[in-house]
Amino acid sequence: MPGTSYDLVLKNGTVVLPDQTVTTDIFVRDGRIARIGGTGSAHRTLECTGLTILPGVIDTQVHFREPGPGDAEDLESGSRAAVLGGVTGVFEMPNTRPPTDTPEAVADKLARAHGRMWCEHAFYVGATTDNAEQCGELEKLPGTAGIKIFMGSSTGSLLVSDDRILERVLRSGSRRVAIHAEDEDRLLERVGHRIAGDPSSHPVWRDEETAMRATQRIVALARRTGRRIHVLHVTTPAELEFLSANKDIASCEVTPQHLTLAAEEAYPELGTLAQMNPPIRNRAARDGLWYWMGQGVPDIIGSDHAPHTMTAKERAYPDSPSGMPGVQTLLPLMLDHVAAGRLTLRKVVDMTSAGPQRLFGLVRKGRIAVGYDADFSIVDLDARWEIRQDWLASRCGWSPFVGRTLTGRPVGTIIRGNTVMWEGELPGKAIGQPFRFDATDRPQGMAQDPVTRPSMDDGVTVPNASAWRKWTSAAGK
DSSP states (O other), X not given: OTTOEEEEEEEEEEEEOSSOEEEEEEEEETTEEEEESSOXXXXXXXXXXXOEEEEOEEEEEEOOOOSSOOSSOOHHHHHHHXXXXXXEEEEEOSOSSSOSOSHHHHHHHHHHHTTTOSSEEEEEEXXXXXXXXXXXXXXXXXXXXXXXXXXXXXXXXXXXXXHHHHHHHHHSOOSOEEEEOOOHHHHHHTGGGOBTTBGGGHHHHTOHHHXXXXXXXXXXXXXXXXXXXXXXXXXXXXXXXXXXXXTTTEEEEEOHHHHHOOHHHHHHHHGGGGOOSSOOOOHHHHHHHXXXXXXXXXXXEOOOBOXXXXXXXXXXXXXXXXXXXXXXXXXXXXXXXHHTTSSOHHHHHIIXXXXXXXHHTBSSOSSOOTTSXXXXXXXXXXXXXXXXXXXXXXXXXXXXXTTOEEEEEEEEEEETTEEXXXXXXXXXXXXXXXOOBOGGGSOTTOOSXXXXXXXXXXXXXXXXXXXXXXXXXXXXX
């Protein structure tokens, strides 16, 4: 209402709303969007003239390596990299040491995140042979993004490759299950295709058929069990064509790395820094991903941020680990693709904000609308700049994109009305809180809010691990 006082106003920005893009003001009160347009006074003003305000970008696939040695990444450094890149929230993966596969492990991660993570967060639980029947309870623990299945071996010890166990996992629970789709049997059959010292043999070993075979298997199992799945980091046009005929039960993700890099240049120029699972493939595969992007088949973009130390990456292939950092460069790379005309800004918003909310049932996230959390990724679409080493916040200290000149730059990251990043600086403290998910994904009779211990002065709450043990015990687990 005119004359009403607000906590914050973002003035004169070009705002990407669900149905239109307009130059207007956004008013924030108590961490939520209170008004779009109109007038009113505010305690703080953020001048956004010449800038574009996006709904907060959500990266639904990151590996922050905690618990673990911490030499390549931890929850603090990974989330700091996220907000410096304009990302307001992440889903973090379970292949840590030890893996995240029990209620206690999830509770431990949430406790570690409290007061240290700069962005909003949720943690995947890894499926195993031992917890297959418990996945339906594990996926409903507060602060969890759902269940993650590794069908092919990658970093860490989590692996479920047998169809009988996969079916047990899919029959336990109801939320969408995230899938790393590479066929383990074929990987073992083709291990001889690796050439010592030659990382360009990585996509020969982990070939397109390895990915396609696993994707076909998991879709067949999803059909048999009636379970929704989400296929991560799709790298082949054939998979996207196949998935286009199965959209009723299978969503999918692509990464900026696979949309940007091609084997013909990446391996000669980057060596093992280009090594990831599934691998960077040739130009034809990359161009095919863009074709299916134009057809609207991929649902979301995730970075698959998977850092390793430079010392580890400098080992001769195949002793070098697979994975590369990406959370800080996700939005810049996609903005550069917008500038090049490969996709629209509205498509980027759908795949990084509205899409994650729609697929995973996030509460009050994913769009600029009254009543939603005041999460914004503020960008300068015209800025031309170079990715430099000293901009990177990931503890691993490198990126395959250092030296690349881009058009489009993150300027600010706002989370629940708090300016977490502005012009490359972090003016406050880490305020990230666990994501909340739609009540339909919670155990019957469970309250919308998690059982918590007394909150700290920043309002962050951490679920109580003993309460989780009580829930799983009551369920006979």
